[in-house]
Amino acid sequence: MDFLELAKTRYSVRSFAPQPVEQEKVDLLLQAAQAAPTAVNFQPYRILVLQEQEALSKLKDCTRYHFDAPLALVVLADHATSWKRKYDGKDAAEVDAAIVGTHIMLQAVALGLGSTWVGYFDPSALREAYHVPENLEPVAVFPVGYPAKGCKPSAQHTQRKPLEEIVIYNQF
Numbered sequence: 001m002d003f004l005e006l007a008k009t010r011y012s013v014r015s016f017a018p019q020p021v022e023q024e025k026v027d028l029l030l031q032a033a034q035a036a037p038t039a040v041n042f043q044p045y046r047i048l049v050l051q052e053q054e055a056l057s058k059l060k061d062c063t064r065y066h067f068d069a070p071l072a073l074v075v076l077a078d079h080a081t082s083w084k085r086k087y088d089g090k091d092a093a094e095v096d097a098a099i100v101g102t103h104i105m106l107q108a109v110a111l112g113l114g115s116t117w118v119g120y121f122d123p124s125a126l127r128e129a130y131h132v133p134e135n136l137e138p139v140a141v142f143p144v145g146y147p148a149k150g151c152k153p154s155a156q157h158t159q160r161k162p163l164e165e166i167v168i169y170n171q172f
């Protein structure tokens, strides 16, 4: 599969088969995350891997979008170690974490898995459930697993603005 095909094949999977994700595949998801570029290569992020029942059940107190997935990864941005732009103090932590999350989502597709970027969670509940220190900001939760039989993209998956609307060439 070439890259564009992979990118287009990805869709938000919100229904999972109960079968667990093999540890070798979890390792590959984490290696894809590790390969992500970050500002000044500071790598200011952490990833929580939730695969045991107790850890997964706590996620249900943090978000309704857990989809009963057999695995969830939580990407946390580390504001203590991230690059800050000198001109305006802009903190790259969240951007770096977003690239990490994107690598995870695309690697999942390459492995026959599915996931959804979940931003709708209660950050305080998540901090409490997983003892997240102050400097780490939960950016996204990724429920991951094998798509349930018959799982298909939502209508939103095909709704993309035309390129003419989103691209600006050579504007002066």
Ligand SMILES: Cc1cc2nc3c(=O)[nH]c(=O)nc-3n(C[C@H](O)[C@H](O)[C@H](O)COP(=O)(O)O)c2cc1C
Pocket: 010, 011, 012, 013, 014, 065, 116, 117, 118, 119, 120, 121, 153, 154, 156, 157, 158
């Ligand atoms: C930053 C961000 C936050 C999102 N939060 C949620 C969420 O909390 N729950 C959910 O079901 N989907 C969530 N999504 C998935 C989007 O709804 C989805 O990507 C979009 O509708 C396009 O559909 P597709 O991923 O199937 O192409 C989120 C996506 C992004 C990028």
